[in-house]
Amino acid sequence: MMMILGILLLSTVVVALLLGQLAKLSFRERVLQTAAMLAAAFVFFGLVVLVESATH
Numbered sequence: 001m002m003m004i005l006g007i008l009l010l011s012t013v014v015v016a017l018l019l020g021q022l023a024k025l026s027f028r029e030r031v032l033q034t035a036a037m038l039a040a041a042f043v044f045f046g047l048v049v050l051v052e053s054a055t056h
Helices: 002-022 027-055
Strands: none
Touching (some): 002 027
16 A cells, blocks of 8 residues: 555656656746645545545
Protein backbone atom coordinates (compact mmCIF):
# COMPACT_ATOMS: atom_id res chain seq x y z
CA MET A 1 0.00 0.00 0.00
CA MET A 2 2.80 2.43 0.88
CA MET A 3 4.61 1.55 -2.33
CA ILE A 4 1.54 2.52 -4.34
CA LEU A 5 1.35 5.83 -2.46
CA GLY A 6 5.04 6.46 -3.15
CA ILE A 7 4.66 5.77 -6.85
CA LEU A 8 1.56 7.98 -7.01
CA LEU A 9 3.31 10.88 -5.29
CA LEU A 10 6.52 10.55 -7.30
CA SER A 11 4.65 10.43 -10.60
CA THR A 12 2.54 13.42 -9.52
CA VAL A 13 5.66 15.49 -8.81
CA VAL A 14 7.28 14.49 -12.11
CA VAL A 15 4.16 15.32 -14.13
CA ALA A 16 3.69 18.65 -12.33
CA LEU A 17 7.29 19.66 -12.96
CA LEU A 18 7.13 18.66 -16.62
CA LEU A 19 3.88 20.56 -17.14
CA GLY A 20 5.40 23.59 -15.45
CA GLN A 21 8.43 23.38 -17.71
CA LEU A 22 6.28 23.11 -20.84
CA ALA A 23 4.09 26.03 -19.80
CA LYS A 24 7.13 28.19 -18.95
CA LEU A 25 5.86 28.78 -15.41
CA SER A 26 7.91 30.61 -12.82
CA PHE A 27 9.43 28.69 -9.92
CA ARG A 28 6.71 29.91 -7.54
CA GLU A 29 3.96 28.84 -9.94
CA ARG A 30 5.58 25.41 -10.35
CA VAL A 31 5.72 24.96 -6.57
CA LEU A 32 2.06 25.95 -6.21
CA GLN A 33 1.01 23.65 -9.05
CA THR A 34 2.99 20.76 -7.59
CA ALA A 35 1.50 21.32 -4.13
CA ALA A 36 -2.02 21.40 -5.56
CA MET A 37 -1.45 18.21 -7.54
CA LEU A 38 0.02 16.48 -4.47
CA ALA A 39 -3.02 17.48 -2.43
CA ALA A 40 -5.28 16.04 -5.12
CA ALA A 41 -3.23 12.83 -5.18
CA PHE A 42 -3.54 12.47 -1.39
CA VAL A 43 -7.31 12.98 -1.59
CA PHE A 44 -7.58 10.43 -4.40
CA PHE A 45 -5.48 7.91 -2.44
CA GLY A 46 -7.57 8.52 0.67
CA LEU A 47 -10.78 7.91 -1.24
CA VAL A 48 -9.39 4.69 -2.70
CA VAL A 49 -8.40 3.45 0.76
CA LEU A 50 -11.81 4.45 2.17
CA VAL A 51 -13.71 2.63 -0.59
CA GLU A 52 -11.44 -0.41 -0.30
CA SER A 53 -11.92 -0.64 3.46
CA ALA A 54 -15.68 -0.21 3.12
CA THR A 55 -15.97 -3.11 0.69
CA HIS A 56 -14.12 -5.61 2.89
